[in-house]
Amino acid sequence: MKDNTNTLKDAGLKVTHPRSKILELLQSHPDDHLSADEIHAYLTRDNESIGLATVYRVLTQLELAGLIQKNQFSDNQSSYEIQKKHHDHLICTKCGKIIEFVNDDLEKLQEKISEKFQFRLDSHVMTLFGECKDGNCSNKK
Amino acid sequence: MKDNTNTLKDAGLKVTHPRSKILELLQSHPDDHLSADEIHAYLTRDNESIGLATVYRVLTQLELAGLIQKNQFSDNQSSYEIQKKHHDHLICTKCGKIIEFVNDDLEKLQEKISEKFQFRLDSHVMTLFGECKDGNCSNKK
DNA sequence: TTCCTTGCAAACGTTTTGCATCGGT
DNA sequence: ACCGATGCAAAACGTTTGCAAGGAA
Numbered sequence: 001m002k003d004n005t006n007t008l009k010d011a012g013l014k015v016t017h018p019r020s021k022i023l024e025l026l027q028s029h030p031d032d033h034l035s036a037d038e039i040h041a042y043l044t045r046d047n048e049s050i051g052l053a054t055v056y057r058v059l060t061q062l063e064l065a066g067l068i069q070k071n072q073f074s075d076n077q078s079s080y081e082i083q084k085k086h087h088d089h090l091i092c093t094k095c096g097k098i099i100e101f102v103n104d105d106l107e108k109l110q111e112k113i114s115e116k117f118q119f120r121l122d123s124h125v126m127t128l129f130g131e132c133k134d135g136n137c138s139n140k141k
Numbered sequence: 142m143k144d145n146t147n148t149l150k151d152a153g154l155k156v157t158h159p160r161s162k163i164l165e166l167l168q169s170h171p172d173d174h175l176s177a178d179e180i181h182a183y184l185t186r187d188n189e190s191i192g193l194a195t196v197y198r199v200l201t202q203l204e205l206a207g208l209i210q211k212n213q214f215s216d217n218q219s220s221y222e223i224q225k226k227h228h229d230h231l232i233c234t235k236c237g238k239i240i241e242f243v244n245d246d247l248e249k250l251q252e253k254i255s256e257k258f259q260f261r262l263d264s265h266v267m268t269l270f271g272e273c274k275d276g277n278c279s280n281k282k
Numbered sequence: 283t284t285c286c287t288t289g290c291a292a293a294c295g296t297t298t299t300g301c302a303t304c305g306g307t
Numbered sequence: 308a309c310c311g312a313t314g315c316a317a318a319a320c321g322t323t324t325g326c327a328a329g330g331a332a
Binding site: 283284285286287288289290291292293294295296297298299300301302303304305306307 | 308310311313316317318319321323325327328330331
């Protein structure tokens with residue numbers, strides 16, 4: 001019985017090869033934010049013949065099940081990552097590096113702002129764009 | 142000499158009918174967040190025969206010139222608004238209402254977080270999603 | 283065996299581009 | 308008159324859908 005078999009079952013999803021493979025891929029790249037296309041390329045490289053349409057379908061299902069998270073940063077392409085505890089993102093506009101962070105003050109402040117406008121806060125997107133101080137920064141991407 | 146003639150000239154853009162009209166439209170809807178398609182529909186309704194491609198081209202130019210702001214919320218469609226002082230957004234997931242707000246503590250906190258990760262902060266996107274307490278909330282959109 | 287899932291190809295909606303014509307300056 | 312701006316149609320892009328074939332329970 002494979003690792004994510006129970007994960008999928010618990011989510012109410014039948015255990016199929018594509019679902020298992022895609023979940024596995026995202027689990028083994030916990031720090032990456034992969035597009036559907038990149039995921040498809042990884043699978044193809046591993047000699048898995050899984051169609052791009054299936055990748056999209058499976059990603060939608062996994063997201064709905066709460067197993068992965070979909071991100072829409074500034075480009076036109078969505079990216080996906082395995083579900084971790086809540087966090088926000090810091091993106092280097094030069095090298096594309098993405099840092100995940102959590103800040104409790106920020107979360108509290110968002111609640112305060114929502115209350116001020118009489119909103120019941122469901123979720124938020126908070127992405128900081130800047131330039132990182134990495135030496136190899138401009139080389140990447 | 143029309144209102145936004147100088148605005149366009151100052152931005153280094155030749156004053157043309159489409160540019161003038163589109164800027165005018167956004168200026169007269171300061172609280173709206175319109176998609177290219179909606180803008181095109183408004184123009185068509187006003188008997189302006191401006192192509193959708195031109196709308197896209199002009200919006201890109203106006204954004205580049207800093208005269209308008211492009212937003213990519215959660216849908217697949219971008220929306221545009223005239224440039225105002227910096228602000229973030231609060232969106233009602235039920236009725237689609239968008240509230241603009243500024244919070245200095247938030248801005249300071251973002252700076253602090255960026256510094257912590259050794260980033261030089263350029264910009265940020267911060268959107269809160271929730272449910273507003275409006276009586277007519279569920280009727281709209 | 284039963285349905286759900288998959289692969290493929292075709293459709294989709296938004297945005298971009300090529301090209302001939304038009305229009306500011 | 309010049310060169311950029313426009314309209315139209317077609318292409319491009321990421322994503323979704325229809326359908327017949329395949330696969331897990």
